[in-house]
Amino acid sequence: MDKKEWVSILSDRTLEELEQIFLKEQTYIPKMRFVLQDEQTRNFTVQRWCYLGSVDDWVDLKTTNDLAQLAKTYCYHLGRESYFELESPDCTGDFFVIKIK
DSSP states (O other), X not given: OOHHHXXXXXXXXXXXXXXXXXXXXXXOOOOEEEEEEETTTTEEEEEEEEXXXXXXXXXXXXXXXXHHHHXXXXXXXXXSGGXXXXXXXXXXXXXXXXXXX
């Protein structure tokens, strides 16, 4: 949608209607990657994208030299709600809340 379409949809809406539109239109796409940290030890870090408003970045989940085990453990969560429950010390807390005045 372009800006004009959004303005026409959002004008003259109640707060409750705006919240419903926001909830309907928001999307979170599970993104994960495996990063080689050390070529000699073959240590890999699995990272996921964190959608918290204060973070919005890649966050580390675990580092090990067993890439197959990392993939087996973490790839399972792609496309599932459990992806958003994968914890990292860098990505904790509640999702942000947008307040519309």
